[in-house]
Amino acid sequence: KxxxxxxxxxxxxxxxxxxxxxxxxxxxxxxxxxxxxxxxxxxxxxxxxxxxxxxxxxxxxxxxxxxxxxxxxxLNANRTINVAIVGVGELGIALARYNLRRFTREKHYPFRLVAAFDNDPAKVGRKIEKTVEIFPISQLPERLPELRIDILIITVPADAAQAVVDLAVKAGVRAILNFAPTKLFVPPKVRLHYSDVSLELQQLAYYLES
Amino acid sequence: KxxxxxxxxxxxxxxxxxxxxxxxxxxxxxxxxxxxxxxxxxxxxxxxxxxxxxxxxxxxxxxxxxxxxxxxxxLNANRTINVAIVGVGELGIALARYNLRRFTREKHYPFRLVAAFDNDPAKVGRKIEKTVEIFPISQLPERLPELRIDILIITVPADAAQAVVDLAVKAGVRAILNFAPTKLFVPPKVRLHYSDVSLELQQLAYYLES
Ligand SMILES: NC(=O)c1ccc[n+]([C@@H]2O[C@H](COP(=O)([O-])OP(=O)(O)OC[C@H]3O[C@@H](n4cnc5c(N)ncnc54)[C@H](O)[C@@H]3O)[C@@H](O)[C@H]2O)c1
Ligand SMILES: NC(=O)c1ccc[n+]([C@@H]2O[C@H](COP(=O)([O-])OP(=O)(O)OC[C@H]3O[C@@H](n4cnc5c(N)ncnc54)[C@H](O)[C@@H]3O)[C@@H](O)[C@H]2O)c1
Incomplete structure (x- = not known):
């Protein structure tokens, strides 16, 4: 590679x-x-x-x-890549809608949102944009292989993120995009990327006049 | 540096x-x-x-x-850093609320959201969480120095991003965090970072089994 x-x-x-x-x-x-x-x-x-x-x-x-x-x-962009979101809060819902919009509108956009997960009983069972079901996090182990989820997007609070990642790794996830502002640990065969807004802002602050 | x-x-x-x-x-x-x-x-x-x-x-x-x-x-984190958001759509509003929440709750979080900008007349004049006013984008040139905005977060559509950045650079902005999925060009003295979700997903896809 x-x-x-x-x-x-x-x-x-x-x-x-x-x-x-x-x-x-x-x-x-x-x-x-x-x-x-x-x-x-x-x-x-x-x-x-x-x-x-x-x-x-x-x-x-x-x-x-x-x-x-x-x-x-x-880049494996010549096939559909199944994506799921864990944590359907402010950021999770914005990312979910964004993905759904791009997948339906752009013929080249390969990422299809196939599921969402949350631990809030008030959210579980509902559907995002009438199409993507919110499953309870306890079902991640069986839904991940069943729906052939390739990439997991993590938008849960920082203190919940490592436990979610451990559950996903055990279920066989191969790639994770994490938004929670915390360092996560995964085995070498799992690919983990971060999108950390507060870290980006902190880096930018360094370049301002002191 | x-x-x-x-x-x-x-x-x-x-x-x-x-x-x-x-x-x-x-x-x-x-x-x-x-x-x-x-x-x-x-x-x-x-x-x-x-x-x-x-x-x-x-x-x-x-x-x-x-x-x-x-x-x-x-890292210049020992003083308050003023931040503004341009483009108060799905992502802009999630980021604005996130920043407001962290600034009020965490004593160490240095980023204060002081303004938002948009070109949609239906949004201009309203306030985010009753505190942060949405100004018309045409006012960016005078509001940027007036409110001593240090960092600008860009959450407008990709085809509008370069024009917004040009306006901000002319007004004297020093640091930009861009979320629009497009390459932007700024003069050397302006620090530009990207948070590009679709690029991250595309990179992760490479690591999946072909
Ligand atoms: N909102 C933003 O703009 C933003 C920006 C940058 C980073 N972040 C980060 O993204 C994450 C989400 O932020 P948010 O603003 O959407 O928060 P939020 O509180 O609105 O949403 C979090 C969601 O995660 C769910 N959740 C909590 N624990 C869970 C668990 N163990 N398993 C499954 N679901 C669980 C909650 O029920 C909720 O729906 C946070 O880590 C935050 O720091 C958010
Ligand atoms: N929503 C997401 O989760 C997400 C994720 C990744 C990247 N992005 C990127 O972030 C950007 C915003 O996405 P969104 O989903 O919030 O879109 P959106 O359409 O919901 O919001 C865009 C906002 O920008 C405003 N706008 C448009 N042109 C403008 C201009 N010239 N000056 C000022 N304001 C202007 C619009 O009025 C609107 O309020 C896009 O570039 C998108 O590709 C979004």
């Missing part, structure tokens, strides 16, 4: 190629133009892509449709 | 020290224990902190209260 920073750039290149495709762009794109749109220098673009194969023609650039399909295959 | 990856870890160490303080922990902490809680090896902890000064005693560790205050000073 390639380093994470390379994968982050590939995901960016794919999004740019999908934006161009949707704008009915030209057939070819140079590493310079792709780089300019991604904020990456053209040599880096060529180096990143060369890790995965020979996609461009010298002096002509990359054929947009072809490169897009290749990147989709590399 | 230290590299971004170091600052990200310092922010993590600070949060851990604040959690210990709130739990009325012991007076000292070793680089090993701080490292274990942060998921970082102890040599890295010592190296990070040594960039900023001599904070620990050989064999004894770091005095929790002292190190916490030093990290707060380094």
């Amino acid at each position: 390639a380093p994470d920073v390379v994968i982050r750039r590939l995901a960016l290149y794919l999004r740019i190629l999908q934006q161009i495709d949707d704008e009915e762009g030209g057939r070819f794109i140079s590493s310079k133009e792709l780089g300019d749109r991604a904020g990456v220098n053209s040599a880096q673009v060529r180096k990143d892509l060369a890790l995965f194969g020979e996609f461009g023609k010298q002096g002509v650039g990359y054929e947009i449709g072809y490169l897009r399909e290749e990147l989709r295959a590399i | 230290a590299p971004d990856v170091v600052i990200r870890r310092l922010a993590l160490y600070l949060r851990i020290l604040q959690q210990i303080d709130d739990e009325e922990g012991g007076r000292f902490i070793s680089s090993k224990e701080l490292g274990d809680r942060a998921g970082v090896n102890s040599a890295q902890v010592r190296k990070d902190l040594a960039l900023f000064g001599e904070f620990g005693k050989q064999g004894v560790g770091y005095e929790i209260g002292y190190l916490r205050e030093e990290l707060r000073a380094i």
Whole structure:
């Protein structure tokens, strides 16, 4: 597997190629133009892509449709990825609606929300946007394999997050995106990413005049 | 200024020290224990902190209260940081409420939401949680210096984000946290961070079995 920073750039290149495709762009794109749109220098673009194969023609650039399909295959974006959310509070509900909206509107958006989980009896049994059922957290162990959930999004309070993650790992989850502002521990085979708003704000604060 | 990856870890160490303080922990902490809680090896902890000064005693560790205050000073977390949100939709409103809640409840949380901006006439003039006024986006140029806004959070649609950022940069903003899934361009003196949920999901997808 390639380093994470390379994968982050590939995901960016794919999004740019999908934006161009949707704008009915030209057939070819140079590493310079792709780089300019991604904020990456053209040599880096060529180096990143060369890790995965020979996609461009010298002096002509990359054929947009072809490169897009290749990147989709590399990033597993050429199939539907099932996602579930644990913790259907303020943030969970905003993310759930966002995912549902994008999946129905954009033909390239691969993430399908298939379930939600919560421990609040007042929420369990209801449906988000009349389509996605909120299951009790106690059912996570059987629902995860049954619904073939690929990625779990965690939007529970920080002090509940590790217990939820442990339950999900035992049920066989492979990838987690955590929003709770706390360090979580998972075994090496589980991929864990954070989206930590308060940590981002704290980092930005460092760059302000003291 | 230290590299971004170091600052990200310092922010993590600070949060851990604040959690210990709130739990009325012991007076000292070793680089090993701080490292274990942060998921970082102890040599890295010592190296990070040594960039900023001599904070620990050989064999004894770091005095929790002292190190916490030093990290707060380094990260500008020892003063209130004024934050504003542009785009008061699903995500903007969730983030606004979250910030207001943490600022009132936690004595260490330095981020105060002082304003919100939108271009929807139906939203302008209303108040979030009866306290934070939603100004028209056209007023950003004068409100930014007037309210001494340090950090701007961008939660507008992707195709509106660059224009909003250009307006904010002209008004003198120093730091931006962007949630719109698009690459933004700012001059070197403006610090720009992204929180891009769809990019995170795309990266996680790479690690699933093909
Ligand atoms: N709201 C935001 O904008 C925002 C921003 C950044 C980070 N966060 C983080 O995201 C998380 C969620 O925030 P929120 O504002 O949506 O909180 P919230 O209190 O509105 O929602 C939390 C939800 O999690 C559920 N829950 C609690 N414990 C659970 C458990 N053990 N199993 C299953 N469900 C459980 C609750 O019933 C509730 O529905 C928090 O960790 C918060 O720090 C939120
Ligand atoms: N909702 C989510 O959970 C979520 C998750 C990840 C990323 N995002 C991203 O965050 C952004 C906001 O998403 P949302 O779901 O809140 O959308 P939304 O449509 O609910 O809200 C967008 C808000 O921005 C305002 N707006 C539009 N153009 C503006 C302009 N030029 N100046 C000022 N205000 C303007 C609109 O009036 C609206 O209030 C989008 O870029 C989206 O891709 C959202």
